[in-house]
Amino acid sequence: MSVSALLTPWFQRRCVSFVLVCGSTIALWVDLHLTFGQRKCIHKEHRFQKLQGICMNYHSPSSFADAARIAAQATGITRYLAGGTDVLVQMRAGAVTPDDIIDIKNIAGVHDISRTADGGFVIGAAVSGAQMGAHADLCAAWPGVVEGIELVGSTQVQGRATLTGNLCNGSPAADSVPGLVAAGAVAQVVNASGTRDVPIEDIPAGPGRANLAKGDVIASITLPARATGGGDAYMRFTPRTEMDIAVVGCSISLTVDGDTITSARVALGAVAPTVVLVPTAADAIIGTSLDDAAIDALVAAVTAAAKPISDKRGSAEFRKDVVGVLAKRVAKKAYARAKGEAV
Amino acid sequence: MSKVHVSTTVNGEPVEFLADTRDTLLDSLRDSLGLTGTKEGCGTGDCGACSVTVDGTLVCSCLMLGVEAQGKKIETIEGMANGAELHPLQRKFIEHAALQCGFCTPGILVASKALLEKNNNPTEEQVRYWLAGNLCRCTGYDKIIRAVMDAAAEMRGAA
Numbered sequence: 001m002s003v004s005a006l007l008t009p010w011f012q013r014r015c016v017s018f019v020l021v022c023g024s025t026i027a028l029w030v031d032l033h034l035t036f037g038q039r040k041c042i043h044k045e046h047r048f049q050k051l052q053g054i055c056m057n058y059h060s061p062s063s064f065a066d067a068a069r070i071a072a073q074a075t076g077i078t079r080y081l082a083g084g085t086d087v088l089v090q091m092r093a094g095a096v097t098p099d100d101i102i103d104i105k106n107i108a109g110v111h112d113i114s115r116t117a118d119g120g121f122v123i124g125a126a127v128s129g130a131q132m133g134a135h136a137d138l139c140a141a142w143p144g145v146v147e148g149i150e151l152v153g154s155t156q157v158q159g160r161a162t163l164t165g166n167l168c169n170g171s172p173a174a175d176s177v178p179g180l181v182a183a184g185a186v187a188q189v190v191n192a193s194g195t196r197d198v199p200i201e202d203i204p205a206g207p208g209r210a211n212l213a214k215g216d217v218i219a220s221i222t223l224p225a226r227a228t229g230g231g232d233a234y235m236r237f238t239p240r241t242e243m244d245i246a247v248v249g250c251s252i253s254l255t256v257d258g259d260t261i262t263s264a265r266v267a268l269g270a271v272a273p274t275v276v277l278v279p280t281a282a283d284a285i286i287g288t289s290l291d292d293a294a295i296d297a298l299v300a301a302v303t304a305a306a307k308p309i310s311d312k313r314g315s316a317e318f319r320k321d322v323v324g325v326l327a328k329r330v331a332k333k334a335y336a337r338a339k340g341e342a343v
Numbered sequence: 344m345s346k347v348h349v350s351t352t353v354n355g356e357p358v359e360f361l362a363d364t365r366d367t368l369l370d371s372l373r374d375s376l377g378l379t380g381t382k383e384g385c386g387t388g389d390c391g392a393c394s395v396t397v398d399g400t401l402v403c404s405c406l407m408l409g410v411e412a413q414g415k416k417i418e419t420i421e422g423m424a425n426g427a428e429l430h431p432l433q434r435k436f437i438e439h440a441a442l443q444c445g446f447c448t449p450g451i452l453v454a455s456k457a458l459l460e461k462n463n464n465p466t467e468e469q470v471r472y473w474l475a476g477n478l479c480r481c482t483g484y485d486k487i488i489r490a491v492m493d494a495a496a497e498m499r500g501a502a
Contacts, residue, residue, distance in 0.1 A: 058347060058364040058410050081408070088367065088406045089387045101364070103411065130400065154476020155454065157388055159400040160407065242475040243389070 057100045064190040064219045067102050072192055072215030074100040080217060081105070082126045083160035085153060086169045104217070113138060119225035125164040125218055129176075130155075132163070142223055143337060144232030144251050148179035151236060154243055164218045167200065170208045171245075173270040177204065178251035179234045180221065181267035181277050188219045195219065201267070204274035229262075230255045231337030233330045236269070237322045239313075246270045247314040250302070250326040256338045259289040266298075266327065271306035271319050278305040281327065290335045298331055299324035351412040353378065354422025362409035369393045371409030372419060380420040380449050384478070391477035394450040395419050401457040403476075420449035423456065432456055432494040439490040443481035451477045455491045463499050467492060 076099030249269030384392035
């Protein structure tokens with residue numbers, strides 16, 4: 001081949017594409033190699049700790065008071081274990097190595113969905129998403145709360161993942177939390193001095209953090225009785241239809257008298273360091289019949305309240321745009337449900 | 344702290360094992376009980392290769408500690424065939440060539456069996472959503488879905 005042939009644009013393009021293909025293959029190989037290499041290290045460390053006799057203490061208390069006492073007395077890293085779908089992933093990744101793990105699943109009533117005297121629902125800390133989805137009365141009263149938890153993970157994850165765990169894990173994108181906040185749900189927090197009720201919106205403190213002190217444990221979450229003329233809904237935006245994390249989430253719970261909205265609560269996910277309650281958005285639709293002007297005011301309020309970051313799943317600008325679109329759709333769905341329409 | 348003694352039931356048989364408290368149920372099944380039909384794919388609940396049922400509920404055994412198995416009833420792929428007689432799902436997977444490397448197959452079979460016990464006449468969409476947490480990297484999903492639908496039809500006919 002002559003030198004002039006090497007200089008033809010065709011040959012140069014070929015060379016470039018060859019290098020690109022090789023480059024990406026090598027990058028993929030390096031990537032896989034590093035991933036498996038890391039795994040091996042974690043396994044080796046696990047085995048090394050076993051040999052050294054370093055171990056995780058597994059506790060299985062029979063009451064929340066005992067669980068709180070064990071946590072208060074623990075000196076190292078402590079984790080509660082309900083569904084385990086976050087804790088075990090963190091352990092596997094080496095992000096958290098608990099010294100003490102407190103399994104709350106052997107406490108009486110923790111797997112139950114029970115009713116309060118006034119018609120509310122008490123959801124035990126170990127109730128799974130699958131159990132909630134199979135509870136006809138709960139689905140009829142709080143469809144928005146149920147559709148939130150049912151979006152978390154696969155069928156397998158649904159068999160174990162819990163509402164309380166999703167809340168305590170502290171993800172700003174947690175799918176079940178906006179629905180709870182919009183519903184005005186409260187958590188029953190147990191510690192050595194007793195049990196107190198804490199509104200759900202006061203629990204998240206930031207990504208991965210909760211406003212719970214050492215020795216605090218959530219025993220259950222209570223949803224109020226569904227008021228007459230009430231409806232709620234949750235929607236999220238994800239690039240895929242399943243097995244994905246919310247780029248933006250929105251839940252609205254409202255009540256109507258005739259065509260007029262008499263009360264509302266609007267909660268947003270994945271657009272701030274925590275799930276947020278947005279009273280200005282609720283004010284935009286209260287007293288209206290969800291006409292176009294009310295929807296415009298709602299969209300403006302949620303867009304103003306959203307303080308998102310840009311990351312690999314969406315830019316801040318995109319999230320601010322999508323939060324308005326979702327709020328509009330969710331409001332219409334909740335309004336239709338409140339009026340008794342099947343949606 | 345020494346290992347924890349766990350008594351449980353696997354595929355109808357009472358078994359006992361000693362578990363390090365950090366072992367997952369998957370580790371216990373494979374390493375302590377020698378039941379290596381259940382596979383480890385991702386170890387983080389994304390791929391479904393480690394699917395088993397615990398008291399009838401489909402779970403990822405990598406997302407559960409071995410010590411949590413105390414007093415439970417576990418069903419794994421090893422309990423699916425009745426001796427030499429394959430389960431209709433297993434037979435249909437072979438007939439439809441719904442596997443290539445086979446690594447995801449035990450998890451998909453266990454997950455599909457759990458679906459058919461709950462709903463013996465699922466739509467294709469229901470099967471696809473139910474199996475969204477079971478990843479297959481070679482066959483693609485068409486043959487798998489067809490095999491599950493065919494097995495469901497046969498099982499309804501036989502019932």
